Amino acid sequence: MEAINNVVLAVSNFLYQPFILPVILLVGGLYFTIRTGGVQIRMFKDCLRVVTEKPKTENGISSFGALMVSTASRVGTGNIIGVATAVICGGSGAIFWMWLSAFLGGASAFIESTLAQIYKKKNADGSSYGGPAFYMRDALNARWLGVIFSVLIIFTYAIGYNMLAAFNLQSTFKVFSFYGDRTPAIIGVILAALFGAVVIGGAHRLVKVTGVLVPVMGIIYVAISLIVLVLNIGNVPAMFAGIFKNAFDFQAIFGGFAGSCIMFGIKRGLYSNEAGMGSAPNAAATADVSHPAKQGLVQMLSVFIDTMLICTATAFMCLSTNIIPQNYLGADGSADAAGYVQAATASTLGKFGPIFIAFAMCLFAFTTLIGNYSYCEGCIRFIIQRDIKPGELLAFRLFATALVFVGSIASAGLVWNTADMMQGLMVITNMPTILLLGGTAVKCLRDYQKQKAEGKDPHFVAADIELKQDTDFWK
Template sequence: MDKIHSLILHFNDFLWTYVLIISLITIGIYFSFKTNFIQFRRLKDMFKLLGEGSAEKGSVSSFQAFCIGTASRVGTGNLAGVASAIAVGGPGAVFWMWLIALLGSASAFIESTLAQIYKVKDGDSFRGGPAYYMEKGLKKKWMGILFSILIIICFGFAFNSVQSNTIAAAFQSSFGMNKAVVGIVLTILTAIIILGGVNRVAKISSVIVPIMASAYILIAMFVIAKNITAIPSLFALIFKNAFGIEQIVGGGIGAALMQGIKRGLFSNEAGMGSAPNAAATASVSHPAKQGLIQTLGVFTDTLIICTATAFIILLSGEYASGNLTGIELTQSALISQVGSWGGTFIAICILLFAFSSIIGNYYYGETNIQFISNKKIYLYIYRIIVIGMVFFGSIASMQFVWDIADVFMGLMAVINLIAIVLLSKIAIKAYKDYASQKQVGKDPVFYASSIPELGDEVEQWRDDTVSNTNEAI
């Protein structure tokens, strides 16, 4: 087992150091230029689009789809992952985390717009994602099946085990609760929600996500206000450690860059191919609308919530001791700022953050199970395994599962990045169609005929099938 674990670690180092870091930055820069830096120029549109509702009963609104995506993004990576990145890579890791979010948000727009273009009808709502645009856009179903298998294992099983493990550990630390008891409660709650289907997932996510994010941001703002005079030196510390001479000599820039990008991707998932599964569920009048909303999800996750955690930790100075990492570092940092109740607050945040991730992660697996086969038996088997993995994660040692998850996460990202680069012309043309309609004061409505290359592979945007639902939004 030790040899296998060692091989996994070596493969992870190669995959992340020589493949993903270069790919993510290069492709992020490419998409930023091709879309004229849409992540900045259309920021106002992103917020306005969140208010658009779904006109058809039973369908998923833009906001609900945003919440499903954010539910998966916002999890242990925002509290424990950021802490680990700072503990290993130093304060400079925060800069690289910001950079990958700013560049990656352009990739998030491309992948989520493609998910909307190639989505398929699923009862009253829709489903789609990378597997679907690989099959319909690239005509490579084998590629879609491979991606589906990777995301099912990574999100449905491994990441859900990690989330439940973090919840159980936090509650054991703060309240002395038995991990098995916590696991049983989580398992029951998970079963109730996921057996209700995508609409129940959407409704639960749209309640949990705003509450948990708002509470955490308010606490972070209090800590920042308390230390307001230290903010200029805090930014200086981050930039100094990201580019400082001593970091170059000691190899610290490499550690900061690696940790910032790796944990940044784990948290915001830009370019990984996970969030497009949520983006495809929304009922909107134009694919670019949901692309913009999911771009906002990257900003919400990294530039707001991850930054809140980073500031709490760096302002506390707790990271400098080197004795703590992960969720323990975040808890210790907040306790030093607000008192002993800070540890309890973090435990509750972890419950909401990580449980919302379990819900979102489950859905990503479900839509990819349906891509592979429509037989209900496979979906039921998947649900049973997910429920079992939630309980297993709450009582198991997770380091090996974390490392396995990193492999699958990396492989997912590689496959998805290849697909979105090959299909990027379609997404960019869809954006230009959106922009041209906005310029003349229209509420953009998309028809597949506006992009001749789409052919007959697009089910939901043909001129004769664009629904009244989409036109009414």
């Protein structure tokens, strides 16, 4: 395990050099923000409006339905443990860089999800599917790149993110007296059994129940954070001063960039909101909408919900208290993120705080596991270019289930480094692609705006933007 972790860490450290991933994400997001005329701000009202629209066909997936699939993957353990880790390891200024990466990433999310809608494919029943692998194949004529990206998604979500979600969940129970050496394995068995019941046993009712509970829990989570913030109102001015002072301490940042607030803000922001990675477009492609730009706007809203609401709620809930985050930084550089969040809530809410965090993590982690897995089977079909045989599918589902258990008992360094490496590889594959194809999404946005200005409910026709490639939809 140590040898594997050393290799993973070396690759991860290379990817997060100052002029690789940070530049790709921030500069790419800034470029799309300029090209779209600041779509994140200018069309925020449209985001709220289109998310309520019904699908075009009776059995189609609505914009809201596709939003919930992508949000189930985005809103998870990263919003709690990821944010706390960023603050402990990078300082409070990491929150500013998380905000900035999410703001700029909103434009990237719009571009990638709009492209997924334009190039989506049609199932026999009329429903749709797609994602980056398909716009890589159909728009760039690079099926090989789509295959590489599909492999990366499988490794990132079935292995990296799902192992990390399981690890983060069990770590929230360390503060309770019953936690012992066997607790991670026990939690791993329970979590793997629930996961397997859904992906192997078809217990989809469980997903529907948690799918309803998670938005409710998200609202409650933000409300609890506001209560903590109000009860510590005297610390709020110093909290904001600390965030901005630390964010622009460039001497400290460039003195040790790998452990700086910028790097941890980008790493943990990406882990949480996934903007530019190419994951959410797989969900966006399933939506039944009249115009691709509509789903681009909806997925942009998902980034806002994830980072500006849930991640910020965690940051404020922790930083407004008198709990010092650096006290939870281990000698080996690891962070007891769960302990920090629970200590912060306990300092204000007493015993209720740690219990609430553990309960929220249980819901968020489970839906994250299912949301992450939902991206994988379609990628396998793209790779092998046929339907997956029942035996093959069962083997993969058993493998994915086993990884949930492994994640719960693995070391913190290995699961975090694996997730960081895999998400970085996805970014350097997807972002250059959407930079090449972004012009098509911008034309699509202009077409949407033109029809809106004419008082129409926008309906897209590929020929209107002179799209050269054939599409299953939009004729």
